Amino acid sequence: MVETAKKKLSPLAIAGIVCSAVAAAGIVFWMIQLSGGMVQTGMRNLDSWGLYITCFMFFVGLSAGGLIISSMPKAFGIQGFGNISKIAVWTAISCTCAAIGFVVVDLGGPQRLWELFAYSNLSSPLMWDIIVISVYLILSIVLIWAMYGEEKGKVSHTALRVLSVVSLVTAVLVHSVTAWIFGLQISHEFWYTALLGPWFVSSALVCGTALVLIVAIALRKAGRIELGQENIVKMTKLLGGFIMVDLYFFGCDLLTSAFPQGSGLEVVQMLVEGPLAPFFWTEIIGCAVAAVICFVPSLRKNGLLAVASALAIVGIFCKRVQLLVGGFQIANIDSIAVTGPYATTANTVGGLVYWPTGIEFMVTLGVVALGGAILCFGLDKITRK
Protein backbone atom coordinates (compact mmCIF):
# COMPACT_ATOMS: atom_id res chain seq x y z
CA MET A 1 0.00 0.00 0.00
CA VAL A 2 2.68 2.45 1.01
CA GLU A 3 4.69 1.67 -2.09
CA THR A 4 1.80 2.28 -4.50
CA ALA A 5 0.97 5.55 -2.72
CA LYS A 6 4.54 6.67 -3.25
CA LYS A 7 4.51 5.82 -6.93
CA LYS A 8 1.32 7.64 -7.81
CA LEU A 9 1.48 11.34 -7.10
CA SER A 10 -1.78 13.16 -6.38
CA PRO A 11 -2.67 16.24 -8.45
CA LEU A 12 -1.99 18.35 -5.35
CA ALA A 13 1.54 17.00 -5.03
CA ILE A 14 2.15 17.61 -8.73
CA ALA A 15 0.90 21.19 -8.32
CA GLY A 16 3.26 21.53 -5.35
CA ILE A 17 6.21 20.37 -7.44
CA VAL A 18 5.33 22.80 -10.26
CA CYS A 19 5.04 25.63 -7.72
CA SER A 20 8.43 24.72 -6.25
CA ALA A 21 10.01 24.95 -9.69
CA VAL A 22 8.45 28.38 -10.27
CA ALA A 23 9.63 29.48 -6.81
CA ALA A 24 13.16 28.35 -7.69
CA ALA A 25 13.00 30.41 -10.89
CA GLY A 26 11.83 33.34 -8.75
CA ILE A 27 14.97 33.03 -6.64
CA VAL A 28 17.07 33.38 -9.80
CA PHE A 29 15.25 36.61 -10.68
CA TRP A 30 15.67 37.84 -7.10
CA MET A 31 19.43 37.26 -7.40
CA ILE A 32 19.43 39.22 -10.67
CA GLN A 33 17.59 42.04 -8.89
CA LEU A 34 20.15 42.05 -6.07
CA SER A 35 23.26 41.85 -8.22
CA GLY A 36 22.17 44.31 -10.91
CA GLY A 37 20.53 46.63 -8.42
CA MET A 38 16.95 47.54 -7.58
CA VAL A 39 17.17 50.14 -10.33
CA GLN A 40 15.72 47.28 -12.40
CA THR A 41 12.45 47.62 -10.51
CA GLY A 42 9.87 50.37 -11.01
CA MET A 43 10.46 51.74 -7.52
CA ARG A 44 12.26 55.07 -7.10
CA ASN A 45 12.80 57.74 -4.46
CA LEU A 46 9.31 59.22 -4.82
CA ASP A 47 7.62 55.82 -4.78
CA SER A 48 9.92 53.92 -2.49
CA TRP A 49 7.64 50.88 -2.21
CA GLY A 50 5.89 48.93 -4.94
CA LEU A 51 4.42 45.58 -5.90
CA TYR A 52 6.31 43.67 -3.19
CA ILE A 53 4.90 45.66 -0.28
CA THR A 54 1.47 45.67 -1.97
CA CYS A 55 1.63 41.87 -2.03
CA PHE A 56 2.96 41.80 1.52
CA MET A 57 -0.16 43.65 2.72
CA PHE A 58 -2.34 41.44 0.54
CA PHE A 59 -0.91 38.13 1.76
CA VAL A 60 -0.95 39.14 5.41
CA GLY A 61 -4.66 39.78 4.81
CA LEU A 62 -5.22 36.49 2.98
CA SER A 63 -3.74 34.60 5.91
CA ALA A 64 -6.33 36.00 8.29
CA GLY A 65 -9.46 34.31 7.15
CA GLY A 66 -8.13 30.82 7.60
CA LEU A 67 -7.04 31.31 11.16
CA ILE A 68 -10.16 33.22 12.13
CA ILE A 69 -12.58 30.74 10.52
CA SER A 70 -10.99 27.85 12.34
CA SER A 71 -10.29 29.51 15.69
CA MET A 72 -13.41 31.66 16.13
CA PRO A 73 -15.90 28.79 16.51
CA LYS A 74 -13.55 27.03 18.94
CA ALA A 75 -12.80 30.19 20.91
CA PHE A 76 -16.46 31.08 21.39
CA GLY A 77 -17.63 27.48 21.67
CA ILE A 78 -20.05 27.82 18.75
CA GLN A 79 -20.65 25.45 15.90
CA GLY A 80 -17.94 25.61 13.25
CA PHE A 81 -17.80 25.10 9.51
CA GLY A 82 -17.34 21.35 9.41
CA ASN A 83 -14.06 19.56 9.16
CA ILE A 84 -12.12 22.33 7.44
CA SER A 85 -10.29 23.72 10.48
CA LYS A 86 -6.92 22.22 9.60
CA ILE A 87 -7.26 23.21 5.93
CA ALA A 88 -8.13 26.76 6.96
CA VAL A 89 -5.14 27.06 9.30
CA TRP A 90 -2.87 25.66 6.62
CA THR A 91 -3.96 28.36 4.12
CA ALA A 92 -3.06 30.87 6.85
CA ILE A 93 0.40 29.37 7.29
CA SER A 94 1.09 29.33 3.53
CA CYS A 95 -0.01 32.94 3.10
CA THR A 96 2.06 34.10 6.08
CA CYS A 97 5.15 32.46 4.56
CA ALA A 98 4.48 34.25 1.27
CA ALA A 99 4.01 37.57 3.13
CA ILE A 100 7.37 37.16 4.89
CA GLY A 101 8.91 36.29 1.51
CA PHE A 102 7.65 39.57 0.07
CA VAL A 103 9.30 41.62 2.81
CA VAL A 104 12.59 39.81 2.22
CA VAL A 105 12.63 40.37 -1.55
CA ASP A 106 11.81 44.05 -1.00
CA LEU A 107 14.89 44.63 1.18
CA GLY A 108 17.93 46.23 -0.36
CA GLY A 109 20.21 44.35 2.02
CA PRO A 110 18.72 40.95 2.91
CA GLN A 111 22.18 39.90 4.12
CA ARG A 112 21.63 42.38 6.96
CA LEU A 113 18.36 40.78 8.11
CA TRP A 114 20.01 39.59 11.32
CA GLU A 115 20.26 43.24 12.41
CA LEU A 116 16.50 43.22 12.95
CA PHE A 117 17.13 41.00 15.95
CA ALA A 118 20.41 42.58 17.05
CA TYR A 119 19.47 46.27 16.80
CA SER A 120 15.66 46.10 17.11
CA ASN A 121 14.21 49.59 17.28
CA LEU A 122 10.99 48.97 19.17
CA SER A 123 9.46 52.31 18.22
CA SER A 124 9.20 51.21 14.58
CA PRO A 125 5.85 49.77 13.42
CA LEU A 126 7.88 47.64 11.00
CA MET A 127 9.62 46.06 13.99
CA TRP A 128 6.25 45.47 15.69
CA ASP A 129 5.09 43.74 12.54
CA ILE A 130 8.12 41.48 12.42
CA ILE A 131 7.52 40.43 16.02
CA VAL A 132 3.77 39.89 15.63
CA ILE A 133 4.10 38.00 12.32
CA SER A 134 6.71 35.67 13.83
CA VAL A 135 4.42 34.97 16.78
CA TYR A 136 1.48 34.52 14.39
CA LEU A 137 3.33 31.98 12.25
CA ILE A 138 4.53 29.99 15.26
CA LEU A 139 1.04 30.06 16.81
CA SER A 140 -0.57 28.82 13.58
CA ILE A 141 1.85 25.90 13.46
CA VAL A 142 1.22 25.10 17.14
CA LEU A 143 -2.53 25.36 16.52
CA ILE A 144 -2.51 22.83 13.68
CA TRP A 145 -0.30 20.54 15.75
CA ALA A 146 -2.76 20.85 18.67
CA MET A 147 -5.68 20.01 16.36
CA TYR A 148 -4.01 16.73 15.46
CA GLY A 149 -3.17 16.23 19.13
CA GLU A 150 -6.78 16.70 20.18
CA GLU A 151 -7.95 14.09 17.68
CA LYS A 152 -5.52 11.62 19.19
CA GLY A 153 -6.55 12.66 22.70
CA LYS A 154 -3.10 14.00 23.59
CA VAL A 155 -4.19 17.65 23.78
CA SER A 156 -7.16 18.56 25.96
CA HIS A 157 -10.14 20.40 24.54
CA THR A 158 -9.56 23.25 26.98
CA ALA A 159 -5.95 23.68 25.85
CA LEU A 160 -7.08 23.86 22.23
CA ARG A 161 -9.72 26.40 23.16
CA VAL A 162 -7.21 28.62 24.98
CA LEU A 163 -4.86 28.36 22.03
CA SER A 164 -7.70 29.34 19.69
CA VAL A 165 -8.44 32.47 21.73
CA VAL A 166 -4.77 33.50 21.70
CA SER A 167 -4.58 32.87 17.94
CA LEU A 168 -7.69 34.93 17.33
CA VAL A 169 -6.24 37.91 19.23
CA THR A 170 -2.92 37.57 17.41
CA ALA A 171 -4.68 37.41 14.03
CA VAL A 172 -6.44 40.70 14.72
CA LEU A 173 -3.17 42.21 15.97
CA VAL A 174 -1.22 41.13 12.88
CA HIS A 175 -3.58 43.02 10.62
CA SER A 176 -3.72 46.07 12.82
CA VAL A 177 0.05 46.28 13.06
CA THR A 178 0.43 45.87 9.29
CA ALA A 179 -2.05 48.73 8.91
CA TRP A 180 -0.03 50.86 11.32
CA ILE A 181 3.06 50.63 9.10
CA PHE A 182 1.04 52.94 6.88
CA GLY A 183 -1.63 54.41 9.13
CA LEU A 184 0.80 56.01 11.58
CA GLN A 185 2.66 57.93 8.87
CA ILE A 186 1.57 61.54 8.99
CA SER A 187 3.56 62.09 5.80
CA HIS A 188 0.82 60.70 3.55
CA GLU A 189 -2.68 62.10 3.86
CA PHE A 190 -4.30 58.98 2.40
CA TRP A 191 -2.63 56.70 4.95
CA TYR A 192 -2.93 58.73 8.11
CA THR A 193 -6.31 57.66 9.49
CA ALA A 194 -7.35 55.80 12.63
CA LEU A 195 -9.73 53.76 10.49
CA LEU A 196 -6.86 51.99 8.74
CA GLY A 197 -6.44 49.36 11.49
CA PRO A 198 -10.06 48.14 11.60
CA TRP A 199 -10.27 48.51 7.83
CA PHE A 200 -7.28 46.20 7.35
CA VAL A 201 -8.93 43.64 9.61
CA SER A 202 -12.18 43.79 7.61
CA SER A 203 -10.36 43.50 4.25
CA ALA A 204 -8.35 40.60 5.62
CA LEU A 205 -11.56 38.85 6.64
CA VAL A 206 -13.01 39.34 3.15
CA CYS A 207 -10.13 37.93 1.15
CA GLY A 208 -9.16 35.31 3.76
CA THR A 209 -12.67 33.86 3.95
CA ALA A 210 -12.91 33.94 0.16
CA LEU A 211 -9.67 31.97 -0.14
CA VAL A 212 -10.83 29.30 2.33
CA LEU A 213 -14.12 29.08 0.44
CA ILE A 214 -12.36 28.50 -2.89
CA VAL A 215 -10.02 25.91 -1.37
CA ALA A 216 -12.93 24.11 0.34
CA ILE A 217 -15.07 24.04 -2.81
CA ALA A 218 -12.13 22.82 -4.90
CA LEU A 219 -11.13 20.10 -2.44
CA ARG A 220 -14.72 18.93 -2.15
CA LYS A 221 -15.10 18.79 -5.93
CA ALA A 222 -11.88 16.80 -6.14
CA GLY A 223 -13.36 14.41 -3.60
CA ARG A 224 -10.62 14.99 -1.05
CA ILE A 225 -12.90 16.21 1.72
CA GLU A 226 -16.53 15.77 2.64
CA LEU A 227 -18.25 18.96 3.55
CA GLY A 228 -21.97 19.59 3.97
CA GLN A 229 -23.45 22.33 1.76
CA GLU A 230 -24.77 24.04 4.92
CA ASN A 231 -21.16 24.75 5.95
CA ILE A 232 -20.41 26.33 2.58
CA VAL A 233 -23.58 28.42 2.88
CA LYS A 234 -22.55 29.57 6.36
CA MET A 235 -19.16 30.68 5.09
CA THR A 236 -20.81 32.39 2.12
CA LYS A 237 -23.07 34.43 4.37
CA LEU A 238 -20.08 35.35 6.49
CA LEU A 239 -18.17 36.44 3.37
CA GLY A 240 -21.10 38.61 2.30
CA GLY A 241 -21.21 40.23 5.72
CA PHE A 242 -17.47 40.93 5.72
CA ILE A 243 -17.70 42.48 2.26
CA MET A 244 -20.46 44.83 3.43
CA VAL A 245 -18.41 45.91 6.47
CA ASP A 246 -15.36 46.53 4.28
CA LEU A 247 -17.33 48.60 1.78
CA TYR A 248 -18.93 50.51 4.63
CA PHE A 249 -15.48 51.39 6.01
CA PHE A 250 -14.39 52.54 2.57
CA GLY A 251 -17.49 54.73 2.34
CA CYS A 252 -16.79 56.24 5.77
CA ASP A 253 -13.22 57.01 4.78
CA LEU A 254 -14.17 58.59 1.45
CA LEU A 255 -16.84 60.75 3.07
CA THR A 256 -14.57 61.91 5.90
CA SER A 257 -11.81 62.76 3.41
CA ALA A 258 -14.00 64.55 0.90
CA PHE A 259 -16.53 66.40 3.06
CA PRO A 260 -14.34 69.30 4.30
CA GLN A 261 -13.38 69.85 0.63
CA GLY A 262 -9.80 70.37 1.72
CA SER A 263 -6.76 68.43 0.76
CA GLY A 264 -8.62 65.16 1.37
CA LEU A 265 -10.80 65.87 -1.66
CA GLU A 266 -7.69 65.47 -3.80
CA VAL A 267 -7.29 61.93 -2.42
CA VAL A 268 -10.91 61.03 -3.21
CA GLN A 269 -10.64 62.46 -6.73
CA MET A 270 -7.45 60.49 -7.31
CA LEU A 271 -9.34 57.29 -6.43
CA VAL A 272 -12.69 57.93 -8.06
CA GLU A 273 -11.69 59.64 -11.30
CA GLY A 274 -7.92 59.95 -11.21
CA PRO A 275 -5.12 57.54 -12.08
CA LEU A 276 -6.26 54.94 -9.54
CA ALA A 277 -9.86 54.83 -10.78
CA PRO A 278 -9.49 51.45 -12.58
CA PHE A 279 -8.44 49.83 -9.30
CA PHE A 280 -11.09 51.67 -7.30
CA TRP A 281 -13.99 50.68 -9.55
CA THR A 282 -12.77 47.09 -9.95
CA GLU A 283 -12.84 46.80 -6.18
CA ILE A 284 -16.23 48.45 -5.67
CA ILE A 285 -18.02 46.62 -8.51
CA GLY A 286 -16.25 43.29 -7.86
CA CYS A 287 -17.09 43.34 -4.16
CA ALA A 288 -20.68 44.45 -4.79
CA VAL A 289 -21.25 41.59 -7.28
CA ALA A 290 -19.63 39.13 -4.86
CA ALA A 291 -21.95 40.32 -2.07
CA VAL A 292 -25.03 39.85 -4.27
CA ILE A 293 -23.97 36.27 -5.09
CA CYS A 294 -23.37 35.61 -1.39
CA PHE A 295 -26.75 36.96 -0.26
CA VAL A 296 -29.13 35.62 -2.94
CA PRO A 297 -29.88 31.96 -2.05
CA SER A 298 -30.59 30.91 -5.65
CA LEU A 299 -27.17 32.15 -6.75
CA ARG A 300 -25.26 30.09 -4.16
CA LYS A 301 -24.00 27.50 -6.63
CA ASN A 302 -20.46 26.17 -6.44
CA GLY A 303 -19.27 27.76 -9.67
CA LEU A 304 -20.77 31.15 -8.87
CA LEU A 305 -19.47 31.01 -5.29
CA ALA A 306 -15.96 30.44 -6.62
CA VAL A 307 -16.46 33.43 -8.93
CA ALA A 308 -17.69 35.54 -6.00
CA SER A 309 -14.70 34.53 -3.90
CA ALA A 310 -12.31 35.31 -6.75
CA LEU A 311 -13.96 38.72 -7.25
CA ALA A 312 -13.61 39.47 -3.54
CA ILE A 313 -9.91 38.48 -3.58
CA VAL A 314 -9.21 40.57 -6.70
CA GLY A 315 -11.16 43.46 -5.18
CA ILE A 316 -9.06 43.43 -2.02
CA PHE A 317 -5.88 43.24 -4.08
CA CYS A 318 -7.03 46.35 -5.95
CA LYS A 319 -7.58 48.03 -2.60
CA ARG A 320 -3.99 47.28 -1.59
CA VAL A 321 -2.77 48.79 -4.86
CA GLN A 322 -4.82 51.93 -4.25
CA LEU A 323 -3.47 52.26 -0.75
CA LEU A 324 0.17 51.80 -1.67
CA VAL A 325 0.41 53.68 -4.96
CA GLY A 326 -2.15 56.25 -3.83
CA GLY A 327 0.00 57.09 -0.83
CA PHE A 328 2.90 58.06 -3.06
CA GLN A 329 0.80 59.57 -5.85
CA ILE A 330 0.31 62.97 -4.22
CA ALA A 331 3.47 64.86 -3.26
CA ASN A 332 3.39 66.97 -0.11
CA ILE A 333 5.13 69.96 -1.58
CA ASP A 334 3.41 70.96 -4.81
CA SER A 335 5.89 73.06 -6.66
CA ILE A 336 8.79 70.72 -6.30
CA ALA A 337 10.10 68.85 -9.27
CA VAL A 338 12.38 66.14 -8.00
CA THR A 339 13.77 64.93 -11.28
CA GLY A 340 16.52 62.62 -12.44
CA PRO A 341 16.86 58.88 -12.96
CA TYR A 342 16.26 58.04 -9.30
CA ALA A 343 13.22 60.25 -8.65
CA THR A 344 10.58 58.37 -10.65
CA THR A 345 10.62 56.02 -13.62
CA ALA A 346 9.58 57.16 -17.05
CA ASN A 347 7.65 53.98 -17.88
CA THR A 348 4.60 54.73 -15.76
CA VAL A 349 1.18 53.60 -16.93
CA GLY A 350 -1.97 55.72 -16.92
CA GLY A 351 -0.50 58.60 -14.95
CA LEU A 352 0.44 56.37 -12.01
CA VAL A 353 3.58 57.36 -10.13
CA TYR A 354 4.60 53.69 -10.07
CA TRP A 355 4.24 50.69 -12.33
CA PRO A 356 6.13 47.41 -11.77
CA THR A 357 8.76 46.15 -14.18
CA GLY A 358 9.14 42.63 -15.60
CA ILE A 359 11.62 41.53 -12.95
CA GLU A 360 9.19 42.55 -10.19
CA PHE A 361 6.44 40.45 -11.79
CA MET A 362 8.81 37.46 -12.03
CA VAL A 363 10.01 37.73 -8.42
CA THR A 364 6.39 38.21 -7.28
CA LEU A 365 5.36 35.10 -9.19
CA GLY A 366 8.16 33.23 -7.45
CA VAL A 367 7.06 34.28 -3.97
CA VAL A 368 3.40 33.46 -4.74
CA ALA A 369 4.57 30.06 -6.00
CA LEU A 370 6.46 29.55 -2.73
CA GLY A 371 3.19 30.06 -0.86
CA GLY A 372 1.43 27.82 -3.39
CA ALA A 373 3.96 25.03 -2.93
CA ILE A 374 3.58 25.12 0.85
CA LEU A 375 -0.22 25.16 0.42
CA CYS A 376 -0.35 22.23 -2.04
CA PHE A 377 2.07 19.93 -0.20
CA GLY A 378 0.35 20.65 3.12
CA LEU A 379 -3.17 20.15 1.78
CA ASP A 380 -2.04 16.94 0.13
CA LYS A 381 -0.89 15.62 3.47
CA ILE A 382 -3.87 16.93 5.48
CA THR A 383 -6.53 15.56 3.09
CA ARG A 384 -4.81 12.25 2.38
CA LYS A 385 -7.18 9.38 3.07
Place this chain on the structure above:
Amino acid sequence: MRYGMVIDMGRCLGCHTCEVACKSTNNLPEGIFWNRVYNDGGPSLDSPTGTWPNNSMSYYTMSCQHCENPACVKVCPVGATYKDPETGVVRQDYDKCIGCRMCMAACPYTGVRSFNWEDPKYVLAFATGDAEVPAHQKHTVEKCTFCYQRISKGETPGCMVLCPGRARYFGDLDDPNSEVSQLIATREWKRLLPEKGTNPSVYYLV
Protein backbone atom coordinates in the same frame (compact mmCIF):
# COMPACT_ATOMS: atom_id res chain seq x y z
CA MET B 1 22.76 71.99 21.33
CA ARG B 2 20.60 71.81 18.23
CA TYR B 3 22.18 72.72 14.94
CA GLY B 4 19.95 74.47 12.46
CA MET B 5 20.13 76.40 9.22
CA VAL B 6 18.52 79.65 8.24
CA ILE B 7 18.12 80.40 4.52
CA ASP B 8 17.38 83.93 3.38
CA MET B 9 15.03 83.52 0.44
CA GLY B 10 15.48 87.18 -0.41
CA ARG B 11 19.18 86.62 -0.99
CA CYS B 12 18.90 83.36 -2.93
CA LEU B 13 19.81 83.87 -6.60
CA GLY B 14 18.69 80.42 -7.72
CA CYS B 15 22.18 79.73 -9.04
CA HIS B 16 22.26 76.08 -7.90
CA THR B 17 25.79 76.49 -6.54
CA CYS B 18 24.81 74.95 -3.20
CA GLU B 19 23.43 71.95 -5.07
CA VAL B 20 26.77 71.43 -6.79
CA ALA B 21 28.77 72.25 -3.64
CA CYS B 22 26.83 69.57 -1.77
CA LYS B 23 27.53 67.05 -4.51
CA SER B 24 31.25 67.68 -4.62
CA THR B 25 31.77 68.05 -0.85
CA ASN B 26 30.08 64.73 -0.17
CA ASN B 27 31.32 62.96 -3.31
CA LEU B 28 27.72 62.17 -4.30
CA PRO B 29 27.25 59.54 -7.02
CA GLU B 30 25.81 60.37 -10.43
CA GLY B 31 22.14 61.26 -10.30
CA ILE B 32 22.08 61.67 -6.51
CA PHE B 33 21.19 65.03 -4.96
CA TRP B 34 20.93 65.74 -1.25
CA ASN B 35 20.16 69.40 -1.79
CA ARG B 36 18.10 70.90 -4.59
CA VAL B 37 16.95 74.35 -5.65
CA TYR B 38 13.30 74.76 -6.59
CA ASN B 39 11.32 77.66 -7.85
CA ASP B 40 7.75 78.37 -6.89
CA GLY B 41 6.69 78.89 -10.49
CA GLY B 42 6.88 75.35 -11.74
CA PRO B 43 8.96 72.32 -12.47
CA SER B 44 11.24 73.77 -15.18
CA LEU B 45 14.47 75.54 -14.39
CA ASP B 46 13.84 79.23 -13.56
CA SER B 47 10.05 79.12 -14.03
CA PRO B 48 8.54 82.46 -12.99
CA THR B 49 5.49 82.66 -10.73
CA GLY B 50 2.27 84.37 -11.86
CA THR B 51 1.04 85.44 -15.29
CA TRP B 52 2.57 88.03 -17.60
CA PRO B 53 3.21 90.89 -16.88
CA ASN B 54 2.82 90.29 -13.16
CA ASN B 55 5.61 87.75 -12.81
CA SER B 56 8.06 87.24 -10.08
CA MET B 57 10.90 84.82 -9.48
CA SER B 58 11.50 83.14 -6.17
CA TYR B 59 13.54 80.14 -5.14
CA TYR B 60 13.92 77.90 -2.20
CA THR B 61 16.35 75.14 -1.46
CA MET B 62 15.33 71.78 -0.18
CA SER B 63 17.28 69.18 1.75
CA CYS B 64 16.81 67.17 4.93
CA GLN B 65 15.07 69.43 7.46
CA HIS B 66 16.85 67.80 10.44
CA CYS B 67 13.57 67.76 12.36
CA GLU B 68 13.54 68.03 16.10
CA ASN B 69 10.79 65.37 15.97
CA PRO B 70 11.88 63.31 12.96
CA ALA B 71 9.34 60.92 11.41
CA CYS B 72 12.15 58.85 9.86
CA VAL B 73 13.97 58.04 13.11
CA LYS B 74 10.90 56.55 14.75
CA VAL B 75 10.20 54.07 11.96
CA CYS B 76 13.67 52.71 11.17
CA PRO B 77 13.52 49.08 12.38
CA VAL B 78 17.25 48.86 13.10
CA GLY B 79 18.04 52.41 14.20
CA ALA B 80 20.18 53.12 11.12
CA THR B 81 18.72 56.60 10.94
CA TYR B 82 19.08 58.39 14.24
CA LYS B 83 19.24 61.81 15.81
CA ASP B 84 22.70 62.68 17.07
CA PRO B 85 22.11 63.40 20.78
CA GLU B 86 24.84 66.04 20.95
CA THR B 87 24.03 68.13 17.91
CA GLY B 88 20.42 67.26 17.02
CA VAL B 89 21.57 66.35 13.49
CA VAL B 90 19.60 63.50 11.91
CA ARG B 91 22.23 61.04 10.72
CA GLN B 92 22.30 57.84 8.69
CA ASP B 93 24.48 54.80 9.36
CA TYR B 94 25.11 53.23 5.94
CA ASP B 95 26.60 50.08 7.48
CA LYS B 96 23.41 49.42 9.43
CA CYS B 97 20.77 50.30 6.83
CA ILE B 98 18.90 47.19 5.63
CA GLY B 99 17.35 49.04 2.69
CA CYS B 100 13.69 48.67 3.71
CA ARG B 101 12.99 52.31 2.68
CA MET B 102 10.51 52.81 5.52
CA CYS B 103 12.16 56.16 6.36
CA MET B 104 11.50 57.36 2.81
CA ALA B 105 7.82 56.51 3.16
CA ALA B 106 7.64 58.21 6.56
CA CYS B 107 9.40 61.47 5.68
CA PRO B 108 6.88 64.19 4.76
CA TYR B 109 9.46 66.25 2.85
CA THR B 110 9.09 64.77 -0.62
CA GLY B 111 12.36 63.70 -2.19
CA VAL B 112 14.94 64.68 0.44
CA ARG B 113 15.90 61.07 1.16
CA SER B 114 17.50 59.11 -1.61
CA PHE B 115 18.20 55.42 -2.08
CA ASN B 116 21.15 54.08 -4.04
CA TRP B 117 19.13 51.97 -6.47
CA GLU B 118 22.33 50.53 -8.02
CA ASP B 119 26.09 50.52 -7.49
CA PRO B 120 27.13 54.16 -7.08
CA LYS B 121 28.54 55.55 -10.34
CA TYR B 122 30.76 58.62 -10.55
CA VAL B 123 31.50 61.05 -13.34
CA LEU B 124 35.06 61.54 -12.11
CA ALA B 125 37.60 58.77 -11.66
CA PHE B 126 38.60 60.14 -8.25
CA ALA B 127 36.67 61.07 -5.10
CA THR B 128 35.91 64.73 -4.45
CA GLY B 129 35.31 66.69 -1.27
CA ASP B 130 36.09 65.79 2.29
CA ALA B 131 38.22 62.76 3.05
CA GLU B 132 36.05 61.75 6.03
CA VAL B 133 32.89 61.27 3.97
CA PRO B 134 31.82 57.61 4.37
CA ALA B 135 31.72 55.55 1.18
CA HIS B 136 28.32 55.46 -0.56
CA GLN B 137 26.81 52.00 -0.59
CA LYS B 138 24.46 50.26 -2.97
CA HIS B 139 20.91 49.64 -1.66
CA THR B 140 21.16 51.98 1.33
CA VAL B 141 19.32 55.22 2.04
CA GLU B 142 21.21 58.49 2.40
CA LYS B 143 20.54 62.22 2.69
CA CYS B 144 21.96 65.56 3.82
CA THR B 145 24.05 65.21 6.99
CA PHE B 146 24.56 68.97 7.51
CA CYS B 147 28.08 67.94 6.37
CA TYR B 148 28.65 66.17 9.68
CA GLN B 149 32.31 65.60 8.82
CA ARG B 150 32.75 69.39 8.59
CA ILE B 151 30.60 70.62 11.48
CA SER B 152 32.22 68.15 13.88
CA LYS B 153 35.49 69.98 13.15
CA GLY B 154 33.87 73.35 13.78
CA GLU B 155 33.47 74.15 10.08
CA THR B 156 30.23 75.03 8.29
CA PRO B 157 28.35 72.88 5.73
CA GLY B 158 29.60 72.84 2.14
CA CYS B 159 26.45 74.42 0.67
CA MET B 160 26.86 77.43 2.92
CA VAL B 161 30.54 78.00 2.21
CA LEU B 162 30.07 78.32 -1.54
CA CYS B 163 26.76 80.25 -1.60
CA PRO B 164 27.55 83.39 -3.69
CA GLY B 165 24.51 85.24 -2.33
CA ARG B 166 25.49 84.44 1.26
CA ALA B 167 21.91 83.33 1.80
CA ARG B 168 22.71 80.55 4.26
CA TYR B 169 23.41 80.75 7.98
CA PHE B 170 24.29 77.87 10.25
CA GLY B 171 24.52 77.59 14.02
CA ASP B 172 23.05 76.46 17.32
CA LEU B 173 19.31 77.11 17.60
CA ASP B 174 19.47 76.50 21.37
CA ASP B 175 21.92 79.38 21.88
CA PRO B 176 19.88 82.62 21.89
CA ASN B 177 22.98 84.63 20.92
CA SER B 178 23.88 82.59 17.84
CA GLU B 179 23.50 84.23 14.43
CA VAL B 180 20.69 81.82 13.48
CA SER B 181 18.73 82.46 16.69
CA GLN B 182 19.12 86.21 16.23
CA LEU B 183 17.84 86.03 12.66
CA ILE B 184 14.84 83.95 13.73
CA ALA B 185 14.14 86.43 16.53
CA THR B 186 14.31 89.52 14.35
CA ARG B 187 13.17 88.46 10.89
CA GLU B 188 9.98 87.00 9.48
CA TRP B 189 10.38 83.34 8.65
CA LYS B 190 8.54 80.19 7.64
CA ARG B 191 9.20 76.49 7.90
CA LEU B 192 8.11 73.71 5.55
CA LEU B 193 4.99 71.68 6.43
CA PRO B 194 4.67 72.91 10.05
CA GLU B 195 1.30 71.10 10.26
CA LYS B 196 3.10 67.74 10.24
CA GLY B 197 4.48 68.48 13.70
CA THR B 198 8.05 67.52 12.84
CA ASN B 199 9.52 70.82 14.10
CA PRO B 200 12.18 71.19 11.38
CA SER B 201 15.55 72.84 12.10
CA VAL B 202 15.65 74.60 8.73
CA TYR B 203 14.14 78.08 8.64
CA TYR B 204 13.40 80.15 5.54
CA LEU B 205 13.53 83.94 5.92
CA VAL B 206 10.80 85.50 3.78
